[in-house]
Amino acid sequence: MKTKFALIVFALVLGLVGLMPTGQAAAAVEIKVAHVNAKTHPVGVGLELFKTEVEKASKGAIKVKVFHSAALGGAGDIIQGVQLGNIQMGTTTCGAMIPFCPEFDIMSLPFVFRDEAQLHKAMDGELGKTLGAAAQKKVGITIMGFSTGGIRQIESRTKIMNVSEMKGLKIRTMNDPGIIEVFKLFGAIPTPISFGEVYTALQSGVVDGCETSFISWVKSRLYEVAKYGIQVNYMDTGRVFFANPKFLAKLSPENRKIVVDGMTTAVNKIRNEYITQQQQIAAKATSLGGVIVHPDLESFRKAAAPIYDKFTPTLGKAWLQKIRNN
Structure with missing residues (x-):
């Protein structure tokens, strides 16, 4: 199931920028993506798929480096790295976002969601939009999707x-x-x-x-x-996937679509992988x-x-x- 949230993100990102300078699309693009889990964790599996999909769709014009197992620091370091643009994209549990954006604290209450399907429905809908807007305003990052974070x-x-x-x-x-x-x-x-x-x-x-x-x-x-x-x-607590908006804005429209589509594919893979691995x-x-x-x-x-x-x-x-x- 394609996440509706990614479509909203793509529309917002397109609104951030106008036409790119001549030759920008041809420039080499490097993306660092960070998380704290192992490569075989659902997140690691999904982000490796993101790398494969993006590099294939861009014919090698975009190079993706996935940093697993907290190689670039803990969750807070990843959020701050994406804020500053030192890391282009990252993912953490929603709970890790709370010190930066208090609105995420609703995800830290016990026994709220019945199952992953209910969480995904909420995050693909109004709740996800609300949290995405809060993160853009208070943290200065662009939310690209949500998934379960594992029970x-x-x-x-x-x-x-x-x-x-x-x-x-x-x-x-x-x-x-x-x-x-x-x-x-x-x-x-x-x-x-x-x-x-x-x-x-x-x-x-x-x-x-x-x-x-x-x-x-x-x-x-x-x-x-x-x-x-x-x-x-x-x-x-759910999991949130995010990017530096200035990085997204500098991409050509073609490359931006490749990145957004690649993350949508990765998030869907991660959702399914969580369920499979939990079983x-x-x-x-x-x-x-x-x-x-x-x-x-x-x-x-x-x-x-x-x-x-x-x-x-x-x-x-x-x-x-x-x-x-x-």
């Missing part, structure tokens, strides 16, 4: 069967106010750390666990230092020595419930009802 779980050095067993555990979280509040309600000590530092922090005991998707748990080999995967299905990941984790734990989910739901009274998303609580009505 988030808890990975721990110790077995957890009930939320009461979270008490006092230091859990690595993103620097996301909603997620931090959720883990306080779970009784844990939320500890924001860049994703690229999580393995070492778990290995050294700086933290007792982390929260991420099981896909990242396996692809980043976190199961080696956090053996237990606690399946709580508590959140999907296989439990068996993969077990084969590698990880242990999937099915805790008392209701205890986690009850513990998290007060957040809806304590935390009002920047866009307002009316948006929560709009999402649930989809």
